[in-house]
Amino acid sequence: PIQRERASGTPAQLPGCDRVKNMSKKHVWYVVLAEFDLIEGSVIRRQHPEPTGAADNFLAEAMLPEGSHSRSEDETVFMLPKIIIEGKSGGKAAGGNEKAPRPVLHCLSCFLAKKDDKVKRGSVTKALAVCSPHTFIHAFRPVIRLALKELFSPISKADPKAHELRIVQELYDTLNGLTLPSAYPLPPIHESLYRAARLREAHNRPFQDLDLKITWRSRDISTRVPAIVGEDEIGQVKLINLLKRFKTGFMKIFNAILLERRVLFIGHNLPASEVCQHVLAACLMVSPPLSGVKERVFP
Incomplete structure (x- = not known):
């Protein structure tokens, strides 16, 4: 393994890479329940x-995709585009109305189905x-799953709407109260090697990730965030998994993305999470050196 080295001053940043730092900006803009x-x-x-700001039917379908009823649990990834929000602090437009840009948002939805003989369908399915x-x-996956399970707790049956509101608010406040870990400054060549190793190996190595502790209802949850994140690198994707799945067809996908063709991934009887992972991994076939590929992706 490559040893971390302290570099004097601030090293030059690789194009398309974002170093994890302590940030005052909120980590979560929205929590959505479906x-x-x-x-x-x-x-x-x-x-x-x-x-x-997104249509309810879009959010619902993204969070609970077709076929989700056939699995007890799964997850999906989707994105909300960058927009201008009225009434927020920021630059002022003509007429004095305040406007501020909302960044591209990356959304992780976990859904869970619980058997319930009292309902016609025989189960209740919720997504957070x-x-x-x-x-x-x-x-954020571990705490999302814990919060989701709380929505099925017996106490929720007394006043389900109030219970839902408490869980959603608490999850929002918990994640926005986090202090993200700081990474040691690394020379650009080490940043490139770390990132390449994480994308190609089947499992992350501890020295490549930073510890993050989340406290949910007096329970400490240990999770990790990558020290270096590419601009189009969303979630915990592995490019090697895409290669193993498609083998000789891998280069056809690569060429199609370069030519800006449409590529449709179909996963018959596969978990939605696995299909999402392949779609997101396809971004990394060309990024870097290309950037902004995720804006053309709909996992």
Whole structure:
């Protein structure tokens, strides 16, 4: 393994790489709760602290994709585009109205189905998503799953709406109260090698990640965030998994992305999470050196 070296001053940053730092900006912009209704289908129950600006049917379908009823648990990834928000602090437009840009948000949705003989369908399915400007959304997965399980607790049956609101608010406050770990400054060549190793190996090595502790209802959860994150690197993707899956077809995907062709990934009887991982890994085939590839991706 490569040893970390302290570099004097601030090293030059690699194009398309973002170093994890202590940041005062909020880590989560929205927490969204969705549920499958026997009559209405997939519906949005809550958006906290305010609506995301996306259509409810888009959010519901992204959080509870087709076929989710056939699995007890799974997860999906989707993104919300950069927009200008009225009434926030920031630059002023003509007429004096305040406007501020909302960054591209990366959303991780975990869903869970619990058997319930009292409902017609025989089970209750809920999904909980967090939308973050950070690309390492997988670090939030453990606490999202714990919060999701709380939504099925017996106490929720007494006053389900109030219980849902408490859980959603608490998850939002917990994640925004985090202090992210700082990374040692590394020479650019080491940054490149660290990133390449993480993308190609089947498992992350401890020296490549930074420890992060999240406290959820008096329970400490240990998770990790990558020391270096590429601009188009979303979640815990591995390029090697895409190569193993498609083998000789790997280069066809590569050429199609370079030519800006549409590439459709179909996963029959596969978990939604696995299909999402392959879609997101496809970005890394050309980024770097290209950037902004994730803006053309819909996992």
